[in-house]
Amino acid sequence: MHFPWRTRAGTTGRPRRNARRPVLAAGVGVALLGSALAASSVGPASAAAPSAGASGHVYVTNQLSNTVSVIDAATNKVTATVPAGVAPEGIAVTPDGTHAYLADNGSGQVSVLDTRTNKIVATVPVGTSPSGVGLTPDGKTLYVTNGGSNTVSVLDTATNRVTATVPVGNSPVSVAVSRDGAAAYVANSGSGTVSVIDTSTHRVLRVLPAGVSPVAVAVTMDGGSVYVANETAASVSILATQTGTVTATVPTGEGPFGVAIGPDGRSAYVAVLGPGNLSAIDTTSHHIWATVNIGPPKTDPFNIAATPNALYVTNQGADTVAVLDPKTLTVTATINVGTSPYGNGPYGVAVGP
Numbered sequence: 001m002h003f004p005w006r007t008r009a010g011t012t013g014r015p016r017r018n019a020r021r022p023v024l025a026a027g028v029g030v031a032l033l034g035s036a037l038a039a040s041s042v043g044p045a046s047a048a049a050p051s052a053g054a055s056g057h058v059y060v061t062n063q064l065s066n067t068v069s070v071i072d073a074a075t076n077k078v079t080a081t082v083p084a085g086v087a088p089e090g091i092a093v094t095p096d097g098t099h100a101y102l103a104d105n106g107s108g109q110v111s112v113l114d115t116r117t118n119k120i121v122a123t124v125p126v127g128t129s130p131s132g133v134g135l136t137p138d139g140k141t142l143y144v145t146n147g148g149s150n151t152v153s154v155l156d157t158a159t160n161r162v163t164a165t166v167p168v169g170n171s172p173v174s175v176a177v178s179r180d181g182a183a184a185y186v187a188n189s190g191s192g193t194v195s196v197i198d199t200s201t202h203r204v205l206r207v208l209p210a211g212v213s214p215v216a217v218a219v220t221m222d223g224g225s226v227y228v229a230n231e232t233a234a235s236v237s238i239l240a241t242q243t244g245t246v247t248a249t250v251p252t253g254e255g256p257f258g259v260a261i262g263p264d265g266r267s268a269y270v271a272v273l274g275p276g277n278l279s280a281i282d283t284t285s286h287h288i289w290a291t292v293n294i295g296p297p298k299t300d301p302f303n304i305a306a307t308p309n310a311l312y313v314t315n316q317g318a319d320t321v322a323v324l325d326p327k328t329l330t331v332t333a334t335i336n337v338g339t340s341p342y343g344n345g346p347y348g349v350a351v352g353p
Contacts, residue, residue, distance in 0.1 A: 061088035062338035064345035069337035076333040080118040090132040093352035094139040103130035126153040132174035136181045145172035164202040168195040178223045187214040221265035229256040248286040258303035271301040305349045314346040
């Protein structure tokens with residue numbers, strides 16, 4: 001296994017490309033903004049959704065070069081590269097698109113990016129080794145996983161202050177908030193579990209089972225299921241939120257790392273590091289309906305953002321972002337990101353209006 005440049009949840013410091021080590025528990029969730037995914041001719045059957053031209057911006061954290069790349073979604077061109085803290089990982093954009101929040105793993109902070117000026121306007125200390133971030137649908141509250149502290153920080157985005165710290169399982173990596181804003185789901189890579197946080201009380205309601213090294217989590221549009229990427233188990237666990245049970249386990253191949261639900265809710269997309277693939281799971285049948293290759297081994301597709309017009313996949317090994325057509329799952333563009341000649345390690349990705 002060859003995933004050397006991720007920081008392990010619970011550690012600090014700059015990741016190293018040249019050190020070989022076994023798969024380690026680390027990762028982030030992906031924040032999404034958008035409407036219904038355009039219907040795919042090869043995907044699960046549904047009524048066709050209208051397709052509009054791409055617009056907005058895509059934000060990519062570059063873990064090794066300590067930057068954020070800003071991409072114009074209409075042209076697939078990088079329009080700005082913004083200095084960030086040390087080893088930025090997870091990123092989320094507010095619903096109004098005015099700010100992006102990124103977890104600086106090596107700095108123990110959240111950086112607040114003003115998307116109108118492309119400047120960092122605030123930094124907020126959180127726990128040790130923050131990794132994943134998730135916003136409530138109204139954009140008022142940010143949840144931050146602290147892999148080294150085994151906690152989740154709750155941040156008020158109006159004041160940029162931490163209002164609560166929630167103990168969770170070991171090495172929490174990623175977090176996803178339900179569409180109704182009632183619950184935040186946290187993947188605990190060291191415990192093999194998912195903690196469910198009540199967003200009204202900031203307390204853990206219950207702990208759900210997952211596979212070995214759960215590193216990414218995504219909630220379906222109706223809130224009925226949670227998809228969990230289990231990196232070491234090479235699978236995705238599908239959990240029923242009402243019963244708290246595993247309803248299906250989907251084999252993916254070596255190293256599933258990122259997971260995202262398509263905006264229309266029909267598919268869950270999984271980035272699989274080992275073979276360099278993207279797999280699409282039908283959320284009704286729980287079967288993989290397509291697997292496409294993003295690049296050769298060591299491309300290492302990491303995280304995914306899904307919009308009505310495109311899927312954006314960060315390729316940490318290749319220092320690129322792949323853009324896929326959701327109708328055909330073909331790669332339509334490959335974008336170089338970061339500025340370091342020694343590797344940039346694109347990690348998290350989020351899309352804003």
